Amino acid sequence: MALNFFFNYPGMHQLIVSRILESLEASEVAYTSDVNLPVHRSLLNGKGEELLSAAYRELEGKDDYPLLHHLKVPVQVGKHLLVYDDANHFNRYRLVTLKSALYRVFNYPWHAAYLRMCRTHERECLLSGLQERVWSGPPLARSCFGPADVPGELSGTGAPGWKLNAYNDLQYDLISRLEGYRLHRIPAYENLMIGGRLQRIDKLLLRPDDSVMRAIGAWLLRKMG
Incomplete structure (x- = not known):
């Protein structure tokens, strides 16, 4: 089964992504935005x-596992891809996929932190992810995983x-x-650590402050090595 779908949260999510772009500009980093990268299925053959x-079955998926046609990436810097994950990405189902064999085959520096965040922040996902378009998803979601329960159940x-x-x-990730x-x-x-204290990135990105933007841009450069 093939698909070309990835949740795109409007409003606040898009504002934060635009601020990430501003932070890269503040650090004079060349980037490309709104990138569509084709998926070469042959690379997936075998393992x-x-x-x-295996991950699809762990989520109790039905029939053949779906496959994206493209990766829709908000920011590309050379061979580096930057993706912002809001509250809707931290819940028990993402925890299931994070425990899959993929993360034993490949190393992802953020993996341990994401395991912890999925365990501790599902409540926030429940606050933000009860809208029909998020909870039930598109028709494909119900085709793959069955009908939705009452929101919050x-x-x-x-x-x-x-x-x-x-x-x-x-x-x-794969x-x-x-x-x-x-x-x-x-x-x-x-x-x-900004201004001598720890502050959440989502809050910082909503502050139109040049010094904060430069600090975030420098932090992103360090992440990319």
Whole structure:
């Protein structure tokens, strides 16, 4: 099953992404925005297919596992891809995919932090992710994972939209690596030392302050090595 879908949260999410771009500009970093990277299915033959299929089954997916046609990436800096993850990316389903074999085959510097954030921030996901378009997701989500429970009810079939989002995150992690890119995830809950105190990146990115933008740009450069 093939697909070309990835959740795109409007409003606040897009504002924060635009501020990430501003921070790169403040540090005079050349970048490309709104990039569509084609997925070469042949790279997944064998082990890649096995990793995707296993993770999909762990989420109780039905029929064949879906596959993205493209990776839609908000920011590319050379071979580095930057993706911002808001509250809707931290829940029990993403935790399931983060525990999959993929993360034992490949090393991702942010992996341990994401495990912790998924365990500790699901409450915030429940506050932000109950809208129909997020909880139930598109028709594909229900086709893959069955009908949605009542919003907020996670004891039964739960949220097919959340499950598809978690599965797509795993696809990005695997496919970007196979395509030769380094994917850097920027979680809303990342803390930076700015002005002598730790502050959350999502809050900092909403402050139109030149010095803060330069500090964030420098931090992103360090992440990219």
